[in-house]
Amino acid sequence: MSFVEARNVTKRFGDNTVLSGVDLDVGEHEVVCLIGASGSGKSTLLRCLNLLEEVDEGTIAVDGQSLTNGKIDINALRRKIGIVFQAYNLFPHMTVIENVMLAPVKTRRLNSRHARSEAVELLKRIGLADKADEFPDRLSGGQQQRVAIVRALAMGPKLMLLDEITSALDPQLVSEVLNLVRELAEVVLSASRSSP
């Protein structure tokens, strides 16, 4: 059985049908890329997979759990699914390390010392340990992108959804970052306009 299983997924915004009968299977330990022009619905599909958008028709199951029958603990599910947004969406009122630690402390109930050492470890891996106490508006786009990735990875997700993450990253960092994501998450679904 596939880790992600979407059947006939349809999503409309008003009269605009963004997704029409999409089927998708992503197996364990797979890395799958969604490639398509901008506006083709890649981001919408990713957001449907962790219920940030509700689908109008069709079914989605992740890790054997149905998302679409209405009987699911959304918050528990989302802890298994990390998403990195195209616009990063870091929390501007928190430092880098606070951004990374927030969810582990509040939802995984880690004590803050433990969460901090995990966060520092991840930031080191991605070359941003020296930026831990900066606010996001002091970082470049590529650096913010990496913080967003670390923030998602800090929850220990099995599935990572990446929305155009290669567009802001420096070319020499792309493979390093993708390797880290692959190492820490079992399944990766990456959307981009061209293959990474």
Next chain:
Amino acid sequence: MNQVVHTFLSPHDFRVSLPDVWAGFKVNLKLMVVSESLVLVLALAIALVRGLPGRGAKPLRALMIVYTDFFRGTPLILVAFVVGFGLPALNLHVLSNLSNFTYGVIALTLVYTAYVTEVYRAGIESVHPSQRMAARSLGLSYAQSMRYVVVPQAVRRVVPPLLNDFIGLQKDTALVSVIGVAEAALQAQGYSQTYANFTSYTVAAVFFVLLTIPLARFTDHLIAKRERRERAAAT
């Protein structure tokens, strides 16, 4: 001209009325501090209730809308009369035997909470929906994403308009003199009626202005600081 100076700016009357007006002004200060603290907390609670999602919360939201509409539209002086004279007339065990000071606090809090709720609401709505989405995507609950992500950003943004409303509240503490709270305006009135001289009002005005100016400059400073920061972030 001499007449004007003698009536409003007499040094003698300034000196003589000063202690009483100052004693009254301390009551204004107390009214401000107590009311402002209550307003800060209650208004945030109401703003959050008004933002609750879902059909189940609809009656609660409606109730809060009725409250804010009513008290934003009603002049403070009317609310003060109703609270200060109406509640004692009800002969209720709890609500009818409070001090005039407490009635003053209730009237100010009722009216200003309605204003400040709208300020908070504007702040909460100004936080981009993608922030809430990012928080939810990390597995935070609705309440957690409000508590840690949305409200802290909203509050930072609304500090200047909030301080503006507090300047209004500070001045309006003088209005609760109508229900017999012995604050600065009432003390000044007492003096002027006894000695047929209006300098005591000038004394009271000076106190209010001296309190307001620092707060106004502080508000300006905060706005300027934020503009500098946003300009730096945009480049």
